[in-house]
Amino acid sequence: MTGQLIVLLAGALSITVLTVLIGPAVFHYHLLQTDLPVGSAELLHIERAYRDALALALGVGLVVSLLAAGLVTWRLARRLRQTLVGLTQAVDELSRGHYSTRVPALGSGTELDALAATLNDMAAQLDAVEETRRRLLSDLAHELRTPIATLSAHHEAMADGVIEPEAAMPVLVSQTVRLSRLADDGSEVSRAEEGQLPVELRPMTVDDLLESTIQEWEERFEAAGVSLTLETAPGRPPTIQADADRLSQVLGNILSNALRHTQAGGTVAVSATTRASTVEITVADDGEGFTTEDGPRLFERFFRADTSRTRENSGSGIGLTISRALVDAHGGIMTASSDGPGRGATFTISLPRATAERWAVAEGGLSGRTIVVKLPIRGPCSAQPSSAPGPPAGTVGGRRTGQ
Numbered sequence: 001m002t003g004q005l006i007v008l009l010a011g012a013l014s015i016t017v018l019t020v021l022i023g024p025a026v027f028h029y030h031l032l033q034t035d036l037p038v039g040s041a042e043l044l045h046i047e048r049a050y051r052d053a054l055a056l057a058l059g060v061g062l063v064v065s066l067l068a069a070g071l072v073t074w075r076l077a078r079r080l081r082q083t084l085v086g087l088t089q090a091v092d093e094l095s096r097g098h099y100s101t102r103v104p105a106l107g108s109g110t111e112l113d114a115l116a117a118t119l120n121d122m123a124a125q126l127d128a129v130e131e132t133r134r135r136l137l138s139d140l141a142h143e144l145r146t147p148i149a150t151l152s153a154h155h156e157a158m159a160d161g162v163i164e165p166e167a168a169m170p171v172l173v174s175q176t177v178r179l180s181r182l183a184d185d186g187s188e189v190s191r192a193e194e195g196q197l198p199v200e201l202r203p204m205t206v207d208d209l210l211e212s213t214i215q216e217w218e219e220r221f222e223a224a225g226v227s228l229t230l231e232t233a234p235g236r237p238p239t240i241q242a243d244a245d246r247l248s249q250v251l252g253n254i255l256s257n258a259l260r261h262t263q264a265g266g267t268v269a270v271s272a273t274t275r276a277s278t279v280e281i282t283v284a285d286d287g288e289g290f291t292t293e294d295g296p297r298l299f300e301r302f303f304r305a306d307t308s309r310t311r312e313n314s315g316s317g318i319g320l321t322i323s324r325a326l327v328d329a330h331g332g333i334m335t336a337s338s339d340g341p342g343r344g345a346t347f348t349i350s351l352p353r354a355t356a357e358r359w360a361v362a363e364g365g366l367s368g369r370t371i372v373v374k375l376p377i378r379g380p381c382s383a384q385p386s387s388a389p390g391p392p393a394g395t396v397g398g399r400r401t402g403q
Contacts, residue, residue, distance in 0.1 A: 004073040099127035147175040205237040225264030231271040253319035262287030289338040
């Protein structure tokens with residue numbers, strides 16, 4: 001405001017000085033061109049009238065201009081100050097952890113409105129992160145209560161002589177292992193929620209990945225009486241840029257869920273289909289399936305659709321959380337579908353194919369690269385095992401192993 005007033009006053013002073021010095025001199029020069037004698041009363045009266053009229057017009061004009069300019073400048077400065085005060089207060093509230101704070105509509109110009117919108121977006125993201133943190137702590141505390149209560153009860157029973165230490169030892173060991181697993185899972189899911197899962201991308205064929213995973217799991221499926229099949233398309237296997245260990249972890253979580261939800265005599269089918277620019281890996285079973293209501297929640301942390309199962313037998317509930325985050329880190333998409341309870345479930349992983357140029361470079365011996373991916377988690381996930389409908393009809397003929 002002060003700076004604007006200085007500029008206005010300087011302009012008014014300049015106009016006044018120039019008008020007073022130049023205007024009368026020019027007017028006097030033109031009067032001398034008339035027939036009026038120099039120094040006559042008429043000439044002096046005319047010059048005085050011109051100076052008075054000029055001074056009055058200039059004075060009134062300058063005063064009105066200064067008042068108008070000052071009023072406009074004051075209003076703009078006041079409006080800008082109120083806007084900045086609002087933004088400052090909002091940022092101060094955010095810095096104190098009040099992430100629900102929002103900047104109201106300012107109407108102070110495109111730039112300031114864009115700044116306010118950006119602050120609101122940032123506040124919404126911080127609020128979402130804080131809500132995720134609270135939910136994670138709440139879920140983890142809920143998961144810890146059962147093993148802690150079991151351990152406490154058995155220790156009291158041993159202290160009272162109700163249970164012999166030898167009889168209680170298996171329960172104590174199992175609950176201790178469960179606590180250790182929850183701690184590891186909590187650390188892993190936190191990294192997934194923050195988008196800090198590192199993946200080391202290297203060129204590999206999908207067939208090699210699936211065959212090694214099948215070999216790892218076929219004994220467990222055989223012991224449970226569940227058939228595990230692999231079907232791949234004929235021809236040259238498609239290649240992808242992937243972290244073999246991470247994708248094996250993803251497939252392991254899905255196969256573990258499928259095995260847990262498929263009765264003896266059932267079938268779990270793993271297949272790979274090549275699209276124009278993607279490769280789809282499908283794991284389908286003919287087990288328990290899930291409801292339409294449970295579908296959107298399958299990828300929530302600690303969610304379990306099988307509420308009738310014990311927690312010891314149903315997994316920690318975060319495997320799918322981590323799995324989808326890992327698939328995201330590979331630039332892919334992971335989805336789940338089911339026709340309903342008792343009709344199986346299908347998990348589909350869609351990954352981008354490696355380009356011919358990258359594959360050629362890789363075959364030339366170039367080493368892989370490590371990428372730490374920061375990804376936006378599209379909603380929480382879970383290790384909720386889901387069943388999947390049996391192998392899709394019309395699968396392209398190929399190898400069948402691990403029966």
